[in-house]
Amino acid sequence: MQGINISAPAPRVNFELLGQHIGKRVRLVGKVEGVQGNSLQLRAADDGIVTVALRGAAPSDLFIEVEGTVDSPTALREESSTGFGSNFDMANYNELCKLSHGEFRPLFV
Amino acid sequence: MQLSRGAIAGILSDGPPQVYTVQCAGVKKVMNPNGQPRYRLMLSDGEFQYVCMLASQLSDLVVNQLQEGCILQITEYICQFVQTKKYVQQIVVVVVIVLNCKVVQAECPKIGNPVMYTDPSVVAAPGTAQPSAAAPAPFAAPQHAAHPASAYGAPPATGPAPAYGAPPPTGSASAYGAPPSAGAAPAYGAPPASAAPAYGAPPASAAPAYGAPPQHAGTPYGVPAPVPSAYGAPPQGTGPAAAAPYAVPPSAGQQGPYGAPQSAGAYGVPPAATGPYGGHSGAAQYGAAVGGGPKAAYGASAYQQQGPKAEPANPYGGGGGGIPAAYPPTTKAYGNPSGPPQYRGQGAVARDAGPASIMPINSLNSYQNRWTIKARVTHKSDIRRYTNARGEGRFFSFDLLDAQGGEIRAVGWNDQCDKWYEAVDTGKVYLVSKASLRNKRGNFNQTRHQFEIHLENGSQVEPVQDEAEIPQLHFNFTSISQLEDVPAGQMVDVVGVVDSVQDWTSITKRDGGETQKRSMIIRDESGRSIEVTLWGAYALTPGDSLQATTAAGTHPVLAVKNARVGDFNGKTLSTVSSSTVLIDPPDVAEAARLRAWYDQGGCAQAAAALSKPSGGGGRADRRVTLSQIADEGLGLGGQPAWVQVVATVAFLRNENMYYPACPLPFNGKTCNKKLQDHTGDGNFYCERCGQNATPDWRYIVSMQVADHSGEIWVTAFNEAAPELIGVPAGELRQLCEDGNPRFAFLVQQACFKTYTMKLKVAEDTYNDETKIRISLVSATAPDYGAESRTLLDLIGKLQRGEQIFGPPVPAAGGPGALPGVARGGAPPAQQQGYGGGYGAPAPRPAIGGYGDGGAARGGYGAYGGTALANAGW
DSSP: OOOOOOSSOOOEEOHHHHGGGBTSEEEEEEEEEEEETTEEEEEETTSOEEEEEOSSOOOOSSEEEEEEEEEETTEEEEEEEEEOTTOOOHHHHHHHHHHHHTTTGGGOO | OOOOTTHHHHHHSOOOOOOEEEEEEEEEEEEOTTSOEEEEEEEEOSSEEEEEEEOGGGHHHHHHTOOTTOEEEEEEEEEEEEEEEETTEEEEEEEEEEEEEEEEESOOOOOSOOEEOOOHHHHTOGGGTOTTTSOSOSOOOOSOTTSOSHHHHOSOTTSOOOSSSOOOTTTOHHHHTOOTTOOSTTTTTOOOSSSSOOTTOOOSSSSOOOSOSOOOSSSOTTOOSSSOOSTTSOOOSSOHHHHHHHHSOTTGGGOTTTTOGGGOOOSSOSOOSSTTTTOOSSOOOTTOOTTSOTTOOSSOTTSTTOOSOOOTTTTTTSSSSSOOOOSSOOTTSSOOTTSSOOOTTSSOOOOOOOOOOBOOGGGOOTTOOOOEEEEEEEEEOOOEEEEETTEEEEEEEEEEEOTTSOEEEEEEEHHHHHHHTTTOOTTOEEEEESOEEEEOOTTTOOSSSSEEEEOOTTOEEEEOOOOTTSOSOOOOBOOHHHHTTSOTTOEEEEEEEEEEEEEEEEEEOTTSOEEEEEEEEEEOTTSEEEEEEEETHHHHTTHHHHHHHHHHTOOOEEEEEEEEEEOTTBOEEEEEEEEEEEESOTTOHHHHHHHHHHHTTGGGSOOEESBOOOOSSOOOOEEOOHHHHHHTTTTOSSSOEEEEEEEEEEEEOOSSOEEEEOOSEETTEEOOOBOBOTTSSSOOEETTTTEEOOOEEEEEEEEEEEETTEEEEEEEETTTHHHHHSSOHHHHHHHHHHTOHHHHHHHHHTTTOEEEEEEEEEEEEETTEEEEEEEEEEEEOOOHHHHHHHHHHHHHHHHHTOOOSSOOOOOOSSOOOOTTOOOOSSOOSSSOOOSSSOOOOOOOOBOOOOOGGGTTOOBOOOOSSSOOTTTOO
């Protein structure tokens, strides 16, 4: 059966969780704070600034979700990204990250 | 204890009003038709005694102190000349009503050996022989038919004289504006047609007797039975002076509020015209002195030197024909030089509407049916409609305030409503006369007056030049600390400095409509503060400006007249439809005083709050899961419950999704009743409106909605269904009729969409079966951010081991701050407000006005449950 590909899960993280996923694939939603050529500064849900090495062009939204590999506790190498518009509740997302890595981890891939 | 010598004679004469000390020789209780007890006293001055009625407001005295043998000081009284029929003749009796008295000694053995009083001088009243001559006034000593009316000069016994003044018994009560119940003749306080004339008694039959001497069928009231009293004879026509004797209510000039000459009151007189008895509006005669000089009054030809022919009886039936004469009789009460008083059936009796004497609102009473007041309209209500057993009706009301500070409400029903609604403007001064006084309907009227005015056919409301003396608005302030003891539901006036103002929020009313509310805190020098809620239009005006100025640092003074006390969360105040809200009123002394107090340091004073903080925000519907609706039995027990859920449409029944609705207006709204298509030919007929109409197709969709806890069936009407389906009912029907596949498409695509839904859960009885029916009031796209927060709340609770999805717990006070969750903005104005600690039920101001059958009683229902609180579910 062709189902969802879970061979390479990318859990949703915020800034402080990056350190635990070095070299692994993650998904991070952040608010665009600055763009320099191929590099993007994102403010994560818990206020840390993440540097994203872009592969292609970044979406033009205020909030974007970047899926990629963690290079260092502050940097992410993008593989794909999605725009989340300009209306996104970062507080909720932050809580989600905490819950899905904490008590309810078994519920998540 | 010394009794006033000659007191009885003095009272019954036209002497200048005095305070008399008399002894009470007997007390008898009589019942008014309206159930109120009245007391009849036999008063004696040691030599003579006479029967007097005690004004109803003094009835308590009898209960407490007044008893047989006690000594009374009569400070105010009035005499009424009542035409009555004793046996077969018309006679006139004097009825004395004690308006104010004091018990100076509670017990005393009987002083002297008083006999019933008769005035010898009256006996000979010329008129005696001919009724005609006589001015009505005289007291016809009842007894004795012997002197046919004569003695009293009572209106010629000739006439059938049915009841006095009663408009011809023929019953067109309307003629006199007699109480509608009329129907039969004697109404108006006329003694029931039955024999015994009861003087002035309100007809024992129908017609409410307002304070008229009890109807004792049979016993002439108060008439000194035995002695053929003299009074009857009108002063022998010598002119006003002569008229004196009875005609004039003793103090002519001054009697308290009632007897005041001007007022032309008829006490206990058979319902005179207007007034409580619904007597003819015109008639007043008694005493309508209107201006006519001091003695005006009764029968006395006080007015103009006309011979006593007064037609006293006028009011009552004066001549069957044209009665309703002008109100204050002013002159001419008798004035009928041309012969015997024209009673009944003898052509129109001229009644003058002479210059009305204005009486203070506070002295309006049920004994006086000819009055005029000059007052400013302080408040005018909208036209309200209602439906009761007799059909539908409408009314409007306005509040009047006069120079003495008296306030009373006036109501115009149906035709009167149409006639006067446009003519009356708030803020202007009017002369109101020829209307009837009814007891105030306490559940609709919160003014401080005992009565309310009902406009009638002959009523007059004339605009007059503004009177600076009449204040624009009269306040009776209660200090905030005193409010603590005021029971909920009562109306008060308050003034305070605004401390803080909150945003306005939208609230769903019990009937489904939405309105706005804005809360604020005010405080005063008593050191207390209280929450005031402005509803409806007031929430924006002056709510907006209040918020702006307070935010800017200025604290304005807020004065509210007729605010309703609520006891939710301590004590709170709310505006109702009859409230008036003023900001920094310039001509209110207390406001200026508060301003000074505040500026000089009051602002720094700590204020203990009467209203416990409820976290502000609006009162949102309670958020529940679908299974809770059944589990908790929401909606059972009479009151519908309004709840909010987030659910997904599972299934739409695709038959009977719409019905033909009547588009015609009914009672102010659209009828919307299902039209019948009996003939099957496409002609639709509305049973309620009684005519054919082109149908307006409206949705009535039965659907199943589900959430994680369960699923329920709801019905969506025209308010919510178009949102779900995407097209109006008429269009969907057309697609269906045409067999258009788009119909199936639309129905299907409505499924499996999630919405935030507001549901009304109510009991419905159909064919003896009572079931819970749930209707979908509105459906909106969910706000995922807010919904997420709510879910996070719940997760947090579960983590702490608290219960979620349970019945609501009364607020522990204070908005709860849920751990770790940033509350994004406060619940927005719309329907949101998920459980977040706010939304405890707000006070319920009753908006309702009048309306039989409880119509138009827009209340703001309590949403299904008590405080929403943190526990929120």
